[in-house]
């Protein structure tokens with residue numbers, strides 16, 4: 245199956261790095277607080293991070309007591325940063341796509357993936373491997389772009405606006421058509437895979453997971469007051485979080 249490695253595109257990598265360096269971004273305001281609010285106890289746990297990127301979270305997991313962390317990522321650029329800025333004797337970084345998890349034969353207590361699974365075509369294959377690699381009672385915690393965001397094809401304005409350009413509502417098309425959607429994000433042709441909410445839930449259930457919690461973060465009124473642009477998230481959440489247990 246096709247795998248795109250867009251984070252090794254130099255323009256994309258530079259712009260994405262700039263975005264993550266900004267103090268005010270959706271990752272810092274919504275994604276990370278939600279991820280940590282759902283985090284299981286990591287004390288003495290073996291962690292696998294799918295799409296670990298530049299490795300900041302791998303260090304966080306050690307700081308939360310994890311005994312060892314394995315971070316895998318398809319991008320050499322992202323792992324080069326991880327190895328230079330976030331290395332630790334208890335972290336192993338591996339340059340590989342998560343579609344190739346078959347090649348790993350090691351047990352983990354917690355598998356975490358932050359904003360990477362929407363880049364994967366074979367979601368079922370990854371979920372089955374995560375189940376195989378987890379110990380009994382192990383936790384799979386992931387975030388991905390929300391299904392209401394991934395069905396956007398990148399053609400035209402994502403918003404219907406009033407005559408002053410104010411956003412009225414989101415334009416949704418083909419929610420029930422599960423396919424790769426290519427859009428422009430820093431560069432043209434960024435490939436993301438759209439799956440319906442029900443497909444995500446059913447794939448986990450069919451693979452043997454029990455869902456503990458799902459979260460779609462949105463801003464508090466105080467936050468919208470401070471950063472009005474994030475009112476957008478009341479119309480359409482950006483992120484979907486799932487926490488599931490291997491039964």
Ligand SMILES: C[S@@+](CC[C@H](N)C(=O)[O-])C[C@H]1O[C@@H](n2cnc3c(N)ncnc32)[C@H](O)[C@@H]1O
Nearest residue numbers: 251295296297317318319322341342358360363
């Ligand atoms: C949005 S970044 C998130 C990085 C990190 N998890 C974080 O939250 O800071 C997505 C990461 O997923 C990686 N990625 C995309 N497709 C992948 C795949 N098929 N296998 C492994 N990693 C992948 C990218 O290279 C990138 O580092």
